[in-house]
Amino acid sequence: EAGVVQSPRYKIIEKKQPVAFWCNPISGHNTLYWYLQNLGQGPELLIRYENEEAVDDSQLPKDRFSAERLKGVDSTLKIQPAELGDSAVYLCASSLDAGEAFFGQGTRLTVV
Amino acid sequence: AQSVTQLGSHVSVSEGALVLLRCNYSSSVPPYLFWYVQYPNQGLQLLLKYTSAATLVKGINGFEAEFKKSETSFHLTKPSAHMSDAAEYFCAVSALTGANNLFFGTGTRLTVIP
Numbered sequence: 001e002a003g004v005v006q007s008p009r010y011k012i013i014e015k016k017q018p019v020a021f022w023c024n025p026i027s028g029h030n031t032l033y034w035y036l037q038n039l040g041q042g043p044e045l046l047i048r049y050e051n052e053e054a055v056d057d058s059q060l061p062k063d064r065f066s067a068e069r070l071k072g073v074d075s076t077l078k079i080q081p082a083e084l085g086d087s088a089v090y091l092c093a094s095s096l097d098a099g100e101a102f103f104g105q106g107t108r109l110t111v112v
Numbered sequence: 113a114q115s116v117t118q119l120g121s122h123v124s125v126s127e128g129a130l131v132l133l134r135c136n137y138s139s140s141v142p143p144y145l146f147w148y149v150q151y152p153n154q155g156l157q158l159l160l161k162y163t164s165a166a167t168l169v170k171g172i173n174g175f176e177a178e179f180k181k182s183e184t185s186f187h188l189t190k191p192s193a194h195m196s197d198a199a200e201y202f203c204a205v206s207a208l209t210g211a212n213n214l215f216f217g218t219g220t221r222l223t224v225i226p
Binding site: 004033040041042043044045048056091093100101102103104105106108 | 202
Protein backbone atom coordinates (compact mmCIF):
# COMPACT_ATOMS: atom_id res chain seq x y z
CA GLU A 1 0.00 0.00 0.00
CA ALA A 2 1.33 3.39 -0.96
CA GLY A 3 1.99 5.84 1.83
CA VAL A 4 1.37 9.56 1.89
CA VAL A 5 2.88 11.07 -1.23
CA GLN A 6 4.07 14.65 -1.38
CA SER A 7 5.52 16.64 -4.23
CA PRO A 8 7.80 18.24 -4.94
CA ARG A 9 10.42 16.98 -2.49
CA TYR A 10 12.46 20.14 -2.81
CA LYS A 11 11.61 23.63 -4.02
CA ILE A 12 13.73 26.76 -4.29
CA ILE A 13 12.00 30.03 -5.10
CA GLU A 14 12.71 33.72 -4.88
CA LYS A 15 10.91 35.76 -2.27
CA LYS A 16 7.58 37.25 -3.29
CA GLN A 17 6.98 34.36 -5.71
CA PRO A 18 4.08 31.94 -5.26
CA VAL A 19 4.59 28.27 -4.48
CA ALA A 20 2.32 25.24 -4.14
CA PHE A 21 2.72 21.86 -2.50
CA TRP A 22 0.69 18.78 -3.27
CA CYS A 23 -0.29 15.87 -1.04
CA ASN A 24 -1.95 12.57 -1.86
CA PRO A 25 -3.06 10.83 1.34
CA ILE A 26 -3.37 7.12 1.97
CA SER A 27 -6.41 5.74 0.21
CA GLY A 28 -9.47 5.81 2.45
CA HIS A 29 -8.02 8.22 5.00
CA ASN A 30 -10.58 10.92 5.64
CA THR A 31 -8.39 13.15 7.82
CA LEU A 32 -5.56 15.14 6.30
CA TYR A 33 -3.06 17.42 8.05
CA TRP A 34 -0.50 19.96 6.92
CA TYR A 35 2.36 20.59 9.33
CA LEU A 36 5.18 23.13 9.20
CA GLN A 37 8.58 22.03 10.49
CA ASN A 38 11.18 24.72 10.98
CA LEU A 39 14.83 23.74 11.23
CA GLY A 40 15.57 22.21 14.61
CA GLN A 41 11.94 22.27 15.68
CA GLY A 42 9.06 19.86 15.92
CA PRO A 43 6.21 19.98 13.42
CA GLU A 44 3.43 22.50 14.03
CA LEU A 45 -0.08 22.03 12.71
CA LEU A 46 -1.16 24.44 9.99
CA ILE A 47 -4.51 22.95 9.02
CA ARG A 48 -6.56 19.80 9.49
CA TYR A 49 -9.22 18.52 7.12
CA GLU A 50 -12.03 16.10 7.81
CA ASN A 51 -12.95 14.99 4.31
CA GLU A 52 -13.15 18.24 2.34
CA GLU A 53 -13.88 20.47 5.33
CA ALA A 54 -11.13 22.44 7.06
CA VAL A 55 -12.04 21.83 10.71
CA ASP A 56 -8.98 23.48 12.26
CA ASP A 57 -7.11 26.22 10.41
CA SER A 58 -6.44 28.44 13.41
CA GLN A 59 -2.65 28.30 12.88
CA LEU A 60 -2.73 28.95 9.14
CA PRO A 61 -1.46 32.46 8.27
CA LYS A 62 -4.37 33.33 6.07
CA ASP A 63 -2.87 36.49 4.65
CA ARG A 64 -0.47 34.49 2.51
CA PHE A 65 -1.29 30.81 3.00
CA SER A 66 -4.22 28.93 1.53
CA ALA A 67 -5.17 25.29 1.27
CA GLU A 68 -7.78 23.21 -0.39
CA ARG A 69 -8.85 19.60 -0.44
CA LEU A 70 -11.10 19.06 -3.36
CA LYS A 71 -13.31 15.96 -3.26
CA GLY A 72 -11.85 15.07 0.12
CA VAL A 73 -8.78 13.34 -1.31
CA ASP A 74 -5.73 15.24 -2.58
CA SER A 75 -4.76 18.52 -1.02
CA THR A 76 -2.79 21.57 -2.10
CA LEU A 77 -1.08 24.10 0.16
CA LYS A 78 -0.19 27.44 -1.39
CA ILE A 79 1.92 30.37 -0.29
CA GLN A 80 1.59 33.70 -2.08
CA PRO A 81 3.79 35.64 -1.82
CA ALA A 82 6.56 33.63 -0.17
CA GLU A 83 8.83 35.28 2.39
CA LEU A 84 12.31 34.33 3.53
CA GLY A 85 10.89 33.09 6.84
CA ASP A 86 8.75 30.52 5.04
CA SER A 87 11.82 28.38 4.39
CA ALA A 88 11.00 25.12 6.16
CA VAL A 89 9.78 21.58 5.60
CA TYR A 90 6.07 21.21 4.92
CA LEU A 91 4.73 17.84 6.02
CA CYS A 92 1.47 16.24 5.04
CA ALA A 93 -0.12 13.46 7.09
CA SER A 94 -3.31 11.46 6.90
CA SER A 95 -5.31 9.24 9.21
CA LEU A 96 -8.53 7.31 9.37
CA ASP A 97 -10.69 9.34 11.73
CA ALA A 98 -8.70 9.77 14.98
CA GLY A 99 -6.34 6.90 14.29
CA GLU A 100 -2.59 6.87 13.72
CA ALA A 101 -1.32 9.70 11.55
CA PHE A 102 0.98 8.62 8.71
CA PHE A 103 3.40 11.24 7.41
CA GLY A 104 4.76 11.91 3.96
CA GLN A 105 8.42 12.67 3.32
CA GLY A 106 7.78 16.37 3.22
CA THR A 107 8.59 19.23 0.88
CA ARG A 108 11.67 21.25 1.75
CA LEU A 109 11.11 24.88 0.72
CA THR A 110 13.97 27.32 0.41
CA VAL A 111 13.11 30.97 -0.21
CA VAL A 112 16.02 33.08 -1.45
CA ALA B 113 -4.13 22.92 26.09
CA GLN B 114 -1.46 20.32 25.42
CA SER B 115 2.31 20.62 25.17
CA VAL B 116 5.43 18.51 25.58
CA THR B 117 8.94 19.31 26.70
CA GLN B 118 11.85 17.20 25.55
CA LEU B 119 14.87 17.52 27.80
CA GLY B 120 18.11 17.46 25.84
CA SER B 121 18.23 18.46 22.20
CA HIS B 122 21.17 16.11 21.65
CA VAL B 123 21.91 12.74 23.24
CA SER B 124 24.94 10.59 22.49
CA VAL B 125 25.27 6.98 23.52
CA SER B 126 27.71 4.21 22.71
CA GLU B 127 26.56 1.30 20.61
CA GLY B 128 25.08 -1.30 22.96
CA ALA B 129 24.36 1.20 25.73
CA LEU B 130 20.99 2.17 27.17
CA VAL B 131 19.03 4.82 25.29
CA LEU B 132 16.94 7.21 27.41
CA LEU B 133 15.13 10.11 25.79
CA ARG B 134 13.08 12.29 28.12
CA CYS B 135 9.64 13.74 27.56
CA ASN B 136 7.36 15.58 29.96
CA TYR B 137 3.86 16.56 28.98
CA SER B 138 1.26 19.07 29.99
CA SER B 139 -2.38 18.45 29.26
CA SER B 140 -5.65 19.80 30.60
CA VAL B 141 -7.40 16.60 29.55
CA PRO B 142 -6.35 12.93 29.61
CA PRO B 143 -3.68 12.64 26.95
CA TYR B 144 -2.67 10.41 24.13
CA LEU B 145 1.15 10.34 23.97
CA PHE B 146 3.37 9.40 21.06
CA TRP B 147 6.97 8.96 20.09
CA TYR B 148 7.96 9.48 16.46
CA VAL B 149 11.31 8.97 14.76
CA GLN B 150 12.57 11.00 11.81
CA TYR B 151 15.51 9.89 9.70
CA PRO B 152 17.31 12.50 7.57
CA ASN B 153 15.17 13.85 4.75
CA GLN B 154 12.31 11.57 5.71
CA GLY B 155 8.88 12.00 7.21
CA LEU B 156 7.95 10.96 10.71
CA GLN B 157 7.40 7.31 11.62
CA LEU B 158 5.41 6.26 14.66
CA LEU B 159 7.47 4.32 17.21
CA LEU B 160 4.79 3.83 19.84
CA LYS B 161 1.74 5.40 21.43
CA TYR B 162 -0.02 5.52 24.80
CA THR B 163 -3.80 5.52 24.67
CA SER B 164 -4.79 4.97 28.32
CA ALA B 165 -4.39 1.19 28.30
CA ALA B 166 -1.17 -0.29 29.70
CA THR B 167 1.22 2.28 31.12
CA LEU B 168 4.25 0.46 29.69
CA VAL B 169 4.06 0.67 25.94
CA LYS B 170 6.21 -1.39 23.60
CA GLY B 171 6.93 -0.12 20.12
CA ILE B 172 8.90 -0.99 17.05
CA ASN B 173 12.66 -1.52 16.86
CA GLY B 174 12.92 -2.53 20.54
CA PHE B 175 11.79 0.82 21.95
CA GLU B 176 9.42 1.20 24.85
CA ALA B 177 8.02 4.03 26.96
CA GLU B 178 6.33 4.25 30.32
CA PHE B 179 3.48 6.64 31.09
CA LYS B 180 3.86 8.08 34.59
CA LYS B 181 0.96 10.33 35.46
CA SER B 182 2.44 11.41 38.80
CA GLU B 183 5.56 12.67 37.02
CA THR B 184 3.74 13.77 33.81
CA SER B 185 6.42 11.91 31.93
CA PHE B 186 6.63 9.57 28.95
CA HIS B 187 10.31 8.76 28.57
CA LEU B 188 11.53 6.58 25.69
CA THR B 189 14.02 3.80 26.34
CA LYS B 190 15.86 1.05 24.52
CA PRO B 191 18.14 -1.38 26.35
CA SER B 192 20.85 -1.56 23.70
CA ALA B 193 21.50 1.11 21.08
CA HIS B 194 22.21 0.18 17.46
CA MET B 195 23.91 2.36 14.90
CA SER B 196 20.66 2.39 12.93
CA ASP B 197 18.92 4.16 15.85
CA ALA B 198 20.70 7.42 15.04
CA ALA B 199 17.89 9.83 14.14
CA GLU B 200 15.71 12.65 15.47
CA TYR B 201 13.06 11.62 17.99
CA PHE B 202 9.91 13.60 18.69
CA CYS B 203 7.50 13.26 21.57
CA ALA B 204 3.94 14.38 20.88
CA VAL B 205 0.66 14.74 22.76
CA SER B 206 -2.94 14.99 21.72
CA ALA B 207 -6.23 15.12 23.56
CA LEU B 208 -7.70 11.75 24.49
CA THR B 209 -11.06 12.90 23.27
CA GLY B 210 -12.18 15.30 20.63
CA ALA B 211 -9.74 16.75 18.14
CA ASN B 212 -6.66 14.66 17.64
CA ASN B 213 -4.20 17.35 16.58
CA LEU B 214 -0.67 16.40 17.55
CA PHE B 215 1.49 18.85 19.54
CA PHE B 216 5.16 18.01 19.11
CA GLY B 217 8.21 18.68 21.23
CA THR B 218 11.32 20.25 19.77
CA GLY B 219 12.98 16.89 19.23
CA THR B 220 16.05 15.06 20.47
CA ARG B 221 18.82 14.11 18.08
CA LEU B 222 20.28 10.72 19.02
CA THR B 223 23.86 9.97 18.03
CA VAL B 224 25.18 6.43 18.42
CA ILE B 225 28.94 6.13 18.83
CA PRO B 226 30.54 2.96 17.50
